[in-house]
Amino acid sequence: MSIQPVKSLKLHKDKVWSIDCSKGLLASGSTDRSIKIMDLSKYELLDELDDTVHKKAIRSVAWRPHSSLLAAGSFDSTISIWTREEEEDLDNSWEMELLAIIEGHESEVKSVAWSHDGCYLASCSRDKSVWIWESDEMGEEYECISVLQEHSQDVKHVVWHPHLPILASSSYDDTIRIWREYDDDWESAAVLNGHEGTVWCSDFEKTEERLRICSCSDDTTVKVWRHIRDDEDDQQEWVCEATLPSVHQRAVYSVSWSKDGLIASTGSDGQIVIYQEVNGQWEVAAKRDLCHGVYEVNVIKWIEVEDKIMLATGGDDGFINVWDWSSDQTNTTSSNMNSIQESAISK
Incomplete structure (x- = not known):
């Protein structure tokens, strides 16, 4: 299996912190405080959301399931909600408008995530808290229904289970909490x-057959955890089922679990690593160095491009790179990616 560059787009003037994909977008x-919306079928930039709404970096973006609603969390401690305008211009332009600004956190918002049914929006912050917001159907009104403060340090990331009302948060305190x-x-x-x-x-793993989650850390490891049982006090028992093969040489910033069971990771060392589970054992299926040249890679996501499962990454260089993977191609060198980047910039 090898990881092949497909497209590399210089969409931002500074670090790309977050990417999210929904319905081909x-x-x-x-x-740089901007949010870009791209059509993955054509690799066409559709909209650039107003970079004056937030006063500081956009740290996290998340599409609401089954809708055109987008949430964005910022280092300015606020969350913005955007939606596509109902009426398109006669020239078929594509625009989103600001729907709401959510305030409450006392420090930088590090991550936002929607529940699988779109009813809840979770956010986390440098203020050591996780907030859960209840949204109306139109996404215009938000009520904070719970403030979770059990983490002892900065909370870096939140993610919902794809089928269940279960939330996970990852923190500077070296732990993951399940809510x-x-x-x-x-x-x-x-x-x-x-x-x-x-x-x-x-x-989270995408299957409904079992409850597992993968995580990544400053300690250079990627781990898989499995839910064992619920005890009589309604607490859950989890075990670390596996520490994946050691590949990364520095901090691992992002992991993504695909629908077909592959785990992808990336981080400070600029590598993409894909792991697969074979007969209950995890092994490295593919890896690639210098995925954004000498720059750190902050985020990786499995995405669907016209019914094909691919990978997207965002790095400190301001690029968003799209990757294909297969078992019948030989690995290309970093110079190939450089030529693709130059082509994308010229367009």
Whole structure:
């Protein structure tokens, strides 16, 4: 298996922190305070959202499931909600408009994520808290229904299970916490200990057959955790099922679990690593160096491009790179990516 460059687009003037894909649209957020919307079928930039709305970097973007609603979390402590305008111009232009600004966090918002049914928006912050917001159907009104403050340090990332009302948060305190609803309130159901550094990101397995989550850390490892049981006090028991083969040489910033069971990771060393599970054992299926040249890679996501599963990454160089992977191609060198980048910039 090899990882091949498909497209490389210089969409931002500064670091790309976050990307999210829905219905063929890719949204990205950057230190340059802008949010870009791209059509993945044509690799065409559709819209650039107003970079005066937020006063500081856009740290996280997330599409609401089954809608055109987009949430963006910023270092200015606020969250913006955007939606596509109902009426398009006669020239078939594509625009999104600001729908709401959500305030509440006392420090930088590090991550935002929608629940699988779109009813809840979770956010986390440098203020050590996780907030859960309830949204109306139109996405215009937001009520904070729970403030979760069990983490002892900066909370880096939140992610919902793709089918269940379960939330995971990753923190500078080296832990992952699992949250779920109890008697109309949200509480910590489990604390996952095992990393020896900041946990930057986690992602749930997409199957409904079992409950597992992968995580990545400053300690250069990627781990897989499995839910064992719920005890009599409604607490969950989890175990670290596997530490994936050691490949990364520096902090791992982002992991993504695909629908077909592959885990992809990236980070400070600029590598993309794809892991696959074979007979219960995890092995490296493919890896690639210098994926954004000498720059760090901040985020990786499995995406769908015209029914094909691919990877997208965002780096400190301001590029968003799209990657294909296969088992019948030989690996290309970094110079190939350079030529693709130059071609993309000229367009």
